[in-house]
Amino acid sequence: MNLSIDMINEKLNLKTQIYTYQNSVPILERPRLFSENCKIDNSKVLYVGNAQAFNKTNFINPGASLISIGTPKWFSPNDYPTINVLIIDENISLVDLFNRVLDIFLYFSKWETRMDKLINNNCELQDLIDCSDEVIGWPISIIDRAQKTLATSKFDESDDIIWQEICSGYICTELLRQDSVQISEVVNYNRPIQRYSTVSKRIILTQPARINNHVVGFIAIHNPNRTEEYFSKGIEHIVNYFTKFVAKMMNSNEFYSMSRGVMFEYLFVDLIEGNISDSAEISDRLLFINWSLDDGKILLSISSQCDNLKTLRDYIMQIIPNMHCVIYEKRLVAIISNLSDQGLSDGVLEQLEAWIIKNNLKCGISNLFYDLIETKKYYEQTKAALNLGKVLHTKKTIYKYSDYSLYHAILKLSESHDIVDFCHPSIHELAVEPCNRILIETLRVYLQNDCNITVSAKELFIHRNSMIYRINKLKDEIKLDLSDADLRLQLQFSFAIYDFIRWFYPNHPKNIYNLDGVDETLIK
Structure with missing residues (x-):
C-alpha cells in the first residue's frame, strides 16, 4: 500500500507543521534515512532527516516528500509549492522518528493484508468496518443507493440525527431532502468530499462506492460532535483506500455486482x-x-x-x-x-x-x-x-x-403430524382388500368429476353402466352417503394426502399405492 505524507502525519502523534501541494496523493512506497550526501530524486520515497541535513540543492524531483526534525533554514512554502514537507516541532531523535515512520508503513501494510483476507474469505461489509475503525479513527457508515444501512461502526453516542437514522437501518428520504449535503452532488465525485450538513450540524466526509463506474453505495465518516472543523487530508486518503476495499468486496458478491437496477x-x-x-x-x-x-x-x-x-x-x-x-x-x-x-x-x-x-x-x-x-x-x-x-x-x-x-x-x-390420521379410514379399508382396490380409483375419478357418471366413465374407459355398478358397490362396501358434500370434501382431501404420501413418503406403512398386489396401472 502506497502512503501519503498526510496519512503518515495522521499516525505520528507528534506536534507537526505540514505543507503539501494541491495534488498530493498516496504514492510513497518506502521511507529512506536522509543524510547530507543524499539526493532527493524519487517522488515515491519518503526522505526522513534533520533540518541541517537538507540542502535546497538536493531537490531535483518536483513532488518530493520529506520529514524534517525542525525547519530547514532555506524552506518557505511559497518558494517550494510542489514539494511535501512535514516539519517535526518536537525534540525527537532521528532514529526514533525513522522507526516510527517504518512502523506506520508496516501498520498500513498489515491493514491492507487483513482487508484483502476478509474480501477473499467472502466476509461481510461489517467486518471491513470492524477492521478499519481504529485505522480511520472516526465512526464509519456504509449505505446503499436506496438509503438502507449496510454496516456501521459500533458507536451510538451522538446527537447527530443522520447518524441515528443510519443506526436505525434506513435514512428517511424527506430528511435527506432537507439537507445541504445532496447525493446528486456526491455521485459526481470519485474521491472523498467534505460538506457541512445542515441536518447533522457538522462536517460529513463521504465518498461513493462504484462498481463498473456504477454507484452502488456511499461511505461516510461522521464526527460525534457538532463542529465546522474539516477532517484532515490524511483521513481523506485513508477513506479513499477504505472505499476501494468496500467496492472490491461488493464486486465480489454477485448481488452487489449487478449493474442493472x-x-x-x-x-x-x-x-x-x-x-x-x-x-x-x-x-x-x-x-x-x-x-x-x-x-x-x-x-x-x-x-x-x-x-x-x-x-x-x-x-x-x-x-x-x-x-x-x-x-x-x-x-x-x-x-x-x-x-x-x-x-x-x-x-x-x-x-x-x-x-x-x-x-x-x-x-x-x-x-x-x-x-x-x-x-x-x-x-x-x-x-x-x-x-x-x-x-x-x-x-x-x-x-x-x-x-x-x-x-x-x-x-x-x-412436519408435525402423521398425515394419515387426517384421512377418512374407509379408503385404507378398501385398499387392504386387493379385490376392492379398483374401486379406489373409481371413487377418486368420480369425486374429481363432481359425481358425474358419464364423464367419470369416459375418463376410466368403461361403459356408463359399469360405472353405475361400481358406484353402487362402493356405497355397499363403505356404507357412506356420497350425496353428503362434507363427506365428499373429506374423501377428496384424503386422496390428496395419499397422493402426497405416494410421492414424498413412499415407504409409509399406510401408503395405499405400495400395498402388496396394488395395480399401478389404475393410478393416474
Whole structure:
C-alpha cells in the first residue's frame, strides 16, 4: 500500500507543521534515512532527516516528500509549492522518528493484508468496518443507493440525527431532502468530499462506492460532535483506500455486482427476506428510486440448470411488461406489478411459457397479492409450487401455486403430524382388500368429476353402466352417503394426502399405492 505524507502525519502523534501541494496523493512506497550526501530524486520515497541535513540543492524531483526534525533554514512554502514537507516541532531523535515512520508503513501494510483476507474469505461489509475503525479513527457508515444501512461502526453516542437514522437501518428520504449535503452532488465525485450538513450540524466526509463506474453505495465518516472543523487530508486518503476495499468486496458478491437496477434489487431482496415491516419505509424507498409497484402483483421463481442467469434475467425483463427481476438463491425471482384482479393475462402467460420451454426452465408462480410487506410469504409460494410441481407433474414447466396450495398445506401438516390420521379410514379399508382396490380409483375419478357418471366413465374407459355398478358397490362396501358434500370434501382431501404420501413418503406403512398386489396401472 502506497502512503501519503498526510496519512503518515495522521499516525505520528507528534506536534507537526505540514505543507503539501494541491495534488498530493498516496504514492510513497518506502521511507529512506536522509543524510547530507543524499539526493532527493524519487517522488515515491519518503526522505526522513534533520533540518541541517537538507540542502535546497538536493531537490531535483518536483513532488518530493520529506520529514524534517525542525525547519530547514532555506524552506518557505511559497518558494517550494510542489514539494511535501512535514516539519517535526518536537525534540525527537532521528532514529526514533525513522522507526516510527517504518512502523506506520508496516501498520498500513498489515491493514491492507487483513482487508484483502476478509474480501477473499467472502466476509461481510461489517467486518471491513470492524477492521478499519481504529485505522480511520472516526465512526464509519456504509449505505446503499436506496438509503438502507449496510454496516456501521459500533458507536451510538451522538446527537447527530443522520447518524441515528443510519443506526436505525434506513435514512428517511424527506430528511435527506432537507439537507445541504445532496447525493446528486456526491455521485459526481470519485474521491472523498467534505460538506457541512445542515441536518447533522457538522462536517460529513463521504465518498461513493462504484462498481463498473456504477454507484452502488456511499461511505461516510461522521464526527460525534457538532463542529465546522474539516477532517484532515490524511483521513481523506485513508477513506479513499477504505472505499476501494468496500467496492472490491461488493464486486465480489454477485448481488452487489449487478449493474442493472441495483437500488431496486436491494429493496426487492429486503422484501423477499422479510426485513421490512413498515409500509411507510417501503413507499419511501420506492419513491426515492422512482419505481411504481401499484395494483395487483405476483411473484415468479424461475430455476435453470445452466449458469446463464444474468443473460436470462436481462432478456425476460425486456419481453414481459412491468417485470423486475433479481438473482436470488441461485434462481431468478421476478415481480410483475400493475395487474388486475384476474392476474396474468393469457397472452403474457403464453409468452412466458414459450420462453420457459425454449430455455429449458421451470417456473413457480404465486397467487395475486397487493401488500408488499407480504412479499416473503408469496415468495415461499413460488418455491413450494416449484418443489411440488417438479415431483407431481414432471412434464409441466409452469407451476401455479393455486394448483399446489392443498399439497403445500399437507406438507406443512406432515412436519408435525402423521398425515394419515387426517384421512377418512374407509379408503385404507378398501385398499387392504386387493379385490376392492379398483374401486379406489373409481371413487377418486368420480369425486374429481363432481359425481358425474358419464364423464367419470369416459375418463376410466368403461361403459356408463359399469360405472353405475361400481358406484353402487362402493356405497355397499363403505356404507357412506356420497350425496353428503362434507363427506365428499373429506374423501377428496384424503386422496390428496395419499397422493402426497405416494410421492414424498413412499415407504409409509399406510401408503395405499405400495400395498402388496396394488395395480399401478389404475393410478393416474
